[in-house]
Amino acid sequence: MKNADQNTFLDINLKSLSENYLKIKKRVTKNCIVAATVKSNAYGLGVNKVLPALIRSKCKHFFVASTDEAMEIRKINKKVEVFILNGLVLEDLNILSKYKLIPVINNLKQLRKIERYQGKFCKKLKIAIHFDTGMSRLGLDKNETAKLIKNQSKLIKNSDLVLIMSHLACADDPKRKKNQSQLNEFNKIRKHFPNCLHSISNSGGVLLGRKYNLNMVRPGISIYGGNCQIRERKHYKNVVSLKSKLIQIREINKGDTVGYGATFKAKKKMKIGTFAIGYGDGFSRLFSNNCKIYLNNKRINLIGRVSMDSVTVDLSEFTNLKQISNKEFEFIGDKNPINTVCASINTIPYEILTNLGKRYQRRYIS
Amino acid sequence: MKNADQNTFLDINLKSLSENYLKIKKRVTKNCIVAATVKSNAYGLGVNKVLPALIRSKCKHFFVASTDEAMEIRKINKKVEVFILNGLVLEDLNILSKYKLIPVINNLKQLRKIERYQGKFCKKLKIAIHFDTGMSRLGLDKNETAKLIKNQSKLIKNSDLVLIMSHLACADDPKRKKNQSQLNEFNKIRKHFPNCLHSISNSGGVLLGRKYNLNMVRPGISIYGGNCQIRERKHYKNVVSLKSKLIQIREINKGDTVGYGATFKAKKKMKIGTFAIGYGDGFSRLFSNNCKIYLNNKRINLIGRVSMDSVTVDLSEFTNLKQISNKEFEFIGDKNPINTVCASINTIPYEILTNLGKRYQRRYIS
Secondary structure, eight states, X not given: OOOHHHHEXXXXXXXXXXXXXXXXXXXXXXXOEEOEEOXXXXXXXXXXXXXXXXXXXXXXXXXXXXXXXXXXXHHHOSSSEEEETTOOOGGGHHHHHHHTOEEEEOSHHHHHHHHHHHHHHTOOOEEEEEBOSSOOSSSBOHHHHHHHHHTHHHHOSSOEEEEEEOOOSSTTOTTOHHHHHHHHHHHHHHTTOTTSEEEEEOHHHHTTOGGGTTTEEOOOTTTTTOOOSTTOOOOSOOOEEEEEOEEEEEEEOTTOEESGGGOEEOSSOEEEEEESOXXXXXXXXXXXXXXXXXXXXXXXXXXXXXXXXXXXXXXXXXXOHHHHTTOOEEEESSSSOHHHHHHTTTOOXXXXXXXXXXXXXXXXXX | OOOHHXXXXXXXXXXXXXXXXXXXXXXXXXXXXXXXXXXXXXXXXXXXXXXXXXXXXXXXXXXXXXXXXXXXXXXXXXXXXXXXXXXXXGGGHHXXXXXXXXXXXXXXXXXXXXXXXXXXXXXXXXXXXXXXXXXXXXXXXXXXXXHHHHTHHHHOSSOEEEEEEOOOSSTTOTTOHHHHHHHHHHHHHHTTOTTSEEXXXXXXXXXXXXXXXXXXXXXXXXXXXXXXXXXXXXXXXXXXXXXXXEEEEEEEOTTOEESGGGOEEOSSOEEEEEESOOGGGTOOGGGXXXXXXXXXXXXXXXXXXXXXXXXXXXXXXXXXXXXXXXOOEEEESSSSOHHHHHHTTTOOHXXXXXXXXSSSEEEEEO
C-alpha cells in the first residue's frame, strides 16, 4: 500500500508516438514537411522525452506557444526549427536572435517592431506570419492582410520570411464548409508569398485530404494518439496509459454511503477499492459516478465522487482480493482509450492530456 | 504584446490567507488546535510560500497527501508536525523515522507493519489513526475498528499514538443528518482513545458548530478563500486572483465566426480580444461561451471555445482600445470570486485551484 507518487503510473509509449508521426508522414504528399506541435509540454507528455523521439523519426520543425517553451526545446536540441505561436514579445527579441527562435508574427505592430529591431542592430531574423482566415483568435485580420499584401516590400525589408500559416477552426468535422472556405481564403493570400513555406493544417487538417497539405502540416494530438475529428476512425495508435494500484480495500454494508455528498448508497454488502488518483491530479471531478476502469477484461465502475487525492470503485465481483491487491488497474489505455474516456465527460483528448498527472510516476516506453 | 508566461498572473494574497487562518482560530474553542491542510501543493497555491505564511500565524500542524509532499514541508521547516493522509508506505518507513513524519494509518495491516518495524529497530514513532465513519474511502472500516478497540494494548505496543481522526462526507451541507451520525459514531470510538488528539472537521466541519471542533480541526479550502458549504455566506477573504493582459485585439465583420467549431457567429461588426489563457493552463474548456471577466466594473463576455493556449472575449463596447491594451483583466478575483466562477461550470473551488496555472506568473502579496 503506497502513496500517490509510487502507486499511479502515466505510461507514455514513445514507440507508438513515433509510429503515429511516421504514419502522418506517409499520408501527406512527398514534399510536405511534417512539423510537430509540442506546446504545453508536448500536450502534457513531457517535451524532454517526446522531442528526442520525434527527432529520431527525422522531425525537424516544432511549434510551441511561448518563448519559455521554445527555450525548453533549445536545451534539448540546438538545430531544429522552433516556431513560437503566441506571437512576438518585444522583451524577448535578443533571446529570439541569440537562440534562432522563429516568432509567428500575429499583427502588423509585431512586424514593425521586429523590422525596426533588425534595422537597428543590423540583424536578419527568420520570421513566420499568421493570417487569420476564420478563427478570429490570432493572426492578421482582413484589413491588416490587405495592407501587408499591398505594401509587402516596404513592410518586410529585413526579416527572412520562412513560413506563412493559417489555422482551421472546424477541421474536426470534414463536413463543415468552413474548411474549404478557409483554404480558399488562404490560397488567395499565399499566391503573394511564393518563396516560403505554407501551412494551414493541424491534425484534423491532415485528415481532410491532400489539398490541405500545402508544403507543411503541423499535427499535435494525432501524434499523441488522440482523436482530432468528431467521427474519427482509429487512425493512430494509443500513446498514453494511466494505471494505478489500490491503496486500500474495504467492506461496506447495505445502506452505507461512499464519498463526499454521499452520492452513492450501497444496496447490498460491497467491497470498495480506493486509488490515489483525484482531481488534484487532473482527473476531472466530472468522472464522479461516471467512469469505467479495467483489470484485464473485467470492467469496474467508479462509484461516488472523485476527491482531490482519491477515487473509489466497486470491487464486489472479485472473490480473491489478495490476487488483485498489487495489480495495475487501467484508467486510460488500450481497453479504455483516451477518446472514449473524454467523450464520457464531454471534452476532448487535448484537455485530458494537458491536465493529467503532476504527481504520477511517468514511465516512458521506447 | 507578450507570451503566456509574461502576460498572465496568478496573484496569491498571503495576508488574506493568514487572516482566514486566524478567523478560523477565533471561531473554534479555545484549546482546539487549528491544523492546515496543504496537500496538492497547498491546493495549487505553492506550499513554499503558503507554509511560511501559516507558520508566521502560529500554525504548527500540517496535513499532506503523500510522503513526497511531506518532504517538501520538511525542506521548509524541520519542527512542525506533518501528517500524511494517504497512509503508510512500507518503503518509506526509514524516511518517516528520520524526518519525524506522522503517517495516518488507514488499516490494521499498516498498523501491524509499523509496529513490527519499531519492534525490530527499537524505535518509537508518532502515528495517527483514521477511522472511517461514512466516507468509505480511507480509514479503518467497522470490523477493523471493533478489532482495534478490543485489542488496543496488543495492537499498539510500540507506536506513540498522537491523533485519531475521521472525515465528514457531507460537511458542505449543514442540513444533512449524516454529519451528526458521523460525529456520534466517532464519539463512540474516541472514548477508547482518551490520551491523544481527536479530529473530525475539515473546513465544512468548522462551520457546523463547536461540538465538531473536538481538539483539532484541519481546514484547507477556507484558508485559501474557497467556499466549503453549498449555501455559504461570505466567511473568508478571497485569496486568489487570476489576471491577464491582452495579447491581441482584432476586428471581425458580421457573419465571421470565432474559435474552434465556429460556435460563436458575429451578428454585427465586433472587436475581439485574445488572452493567453487556455485549458492547457487548467482553465476549463467548460468556460467556452460561458464566462464573464472584468475590467474595473465593466463585465466582458468570453465568446467562442476555450483553446489550449488562449481564449477570446468581446471588446466591442470599448471605444478607446489603446487605453485597455496594457490593462490587467480579472478572470478570478474580488469582482469574480472563485466561488462564483466554479458554480458556472458546476464544480467546486478545490478543483479550479488545484488545476490552475502551471504557466502563469505567480505574484505573492504579503
